[in-house]
Amino acid sequence: MIRRLALLALWAACFTATVSGAGSAPGETDATGRLADTYVEAVAKLNEEHRRKPRGSEEQLALRLPNKAAAALSKLLDLEETEGLESSLGRCSEAALDLARVEDFNALQARRAGLVGQDAAPLDVALARPRFLLIGQNGLSVEYLERFAVVLDAILDAYDEVFGFEEWSKIPGKKLRLRVHLEERITSPPHFAPQFPFHSEVDFPVVDPDQLRSPTNDGKFLFYGLCHELGHVIAMWGSPSHDTDHHAWAHYTGVTITEHLAESRAFEKLGRNLRDARYGRTLQKERETHRATEPSLVDRDGVLATLITLHDAVGPKAIGAALNHLEREGALERVNAVRYHSFRKLEEGLVATLRSRKARRAVADLFE
Numbered sequence: 368m369i370r371r372l373a374l375l376a377l378w379a380a381c382f383t384a385t386v387s388g389a390g391s392a393p394g395e396t397d398a399t400g401r402l403a404d405t406y407v408e409a410v411a412k413l414n415e416e417h418r419r420k421p422r423g424s425e426e427q428l429a430l431r432l433p434n435k436a437a438a439a440l441s442k443l444l445d446l447e448e449t450e451g452l453e454s455s456l457g458r459c460s461e462a463a464l465d466l467a468r469v470e471d472f473n474a475l476q477a478r479r480a481g482l483v484g485q486d487a488a489p490l491d492v493a494l495a496r497p498r499f500l501l502i503g504q505n506g507l508s509v510e511y512l513e514r515f516a517v518v519l520d521a522i523l524d525a526y527d528e529v530f531g532f533e534e535w536s537k538i539p540g541k542k543l544r545l546r547v548h549l550e551e552r553i554t555s556p557p558h559f560a561p562q563f564p565f566h567s568e569v570d571f572p573v574v575d576p577d578q579l580r581s582p583t584n585d586g587k588f589l590f591y592g593l594c595h596e597l598g599h600v601i602a603m604w605g606s607p608s609h610d611t612d613h614h615a616w617a618h619y620t621g622v623t624i625t626e627h628l629a630e631s632r633a634f635e636k637l638g639r640n641l642r643d644a645r646y647g648r649t650l651q652k653e654r655e656t657h658r659a660t661e662p663s664l665v666d667r668d669g670v671l672a673t674l675i676t677l678h679d680a681v682g683p684k685a686i687g688a689a690l691n692h693l694e695r696e697g698a699l700e701r702v703n704a705v706r707y708h709s710f711r712k713l714e715e716g717l718v719a720t721l722r723s724r725k726a727r728r729a730v731a732d733l734f735e
């Protein structure tokens with residue numbers, strides 16, 4: 368699921384608030400506010416420069432934090448407790464995550480833990496991997512995130528094997544971000560949150576504090592949900608107010624990846640707690656369900672039938688190659704840097720990248 372309309376109104380506001388970054392929050396004293404501003408402004412400046420002209424990885428970008436900003440952070444961490452310190456530490460924590468500076472983040476969380484009255488609320492934890500940054504909330508441990516990272520890496524590997532998408536993040540080089548939060552019950556499903564200025568972020572609720580298990584006892588398909596959300600991260604369709612794929616694309620990539628992993632021997636052990644494919648979250652099940660559905664672009668079933676037909680005619684690698692081609696050519700609509708595709712462009716991308724005339728004809732017939 369993706370929350371489109373509610374987030375739309377927030378986009379402009381969030382964007383401005385985050386990019387401008389600095390500015391003491393209420394309650395901060397001059398001293399804590401100034402130190403926090405120095406760090407937060409430096410992070411925002413680096414990210415802004417990178418967005419305008421991306422080069423290198425987020426790790427490389429993080430190494431370019433000016434000494435002055437690192438020194439300001441050290442001073443802030445050493446300050447005696449004052450009224451505004453908590454708020455300043457909080458602002459710097461978010462900024463540290465914006466550059467995946469996990470060491471800074473941990474030091475800030477440790478300092479927050481030492482503040483009077485902070486023992487009740489569990490602190491956030493973070494874990495960086497080359498392709499993503501995990502943030503654990505509401506009492507999740509770093510060990511939990513390490514186990515979650517193994518699952519997410521397996522899913523991204525599967526996307527590589529099946530589709531071969533070249534660029535995940537909406538800003539090249541920046542890590543994908545997942546905010547994983549422990550809940551008693553899942554009342555709101557996972558969703559792609561497109562509003563962040565520098566990161567593609569997925570909001571992901573879990574109920575088991577030990578490790579990811581799916582489906583949950585009350586039937587939530589979290590593993591499929593994770594594969595599905597990454598489909599949104601790769602490609603949105605239409606415009607923010609009108610999804611021309613009728614929400615079929617992320618379902619298609621979600622069941623395709625769930626099925627691929629269920630059939631992979633390397634996933635055998637890991638998959639014992641991730642049993643979504645056994646409950647019908649597979650491409651094969653959708654193929655059977657939609658055997659008689661006419662491919663079209665008019666509704667969800669029609670689009671799903673179109674994607675399955677395309678998958679079977681040219682293969683998922685060709686679909687990935689077409690999307691990569693469109694990305695390289697800069698031929699996509701972007702809203703807040705998020706990629707928006709159209710089926711007309713997908714057809715153009717396929718025609719430009721497919722070598723076999725038979726495959727090109729199959730595409731032309733499908734989209735005519």
Ligand SMILES: [Zn+2]
Pocket residue numbers: 368369595596599614617
């Ligand atoms: Zn969705």
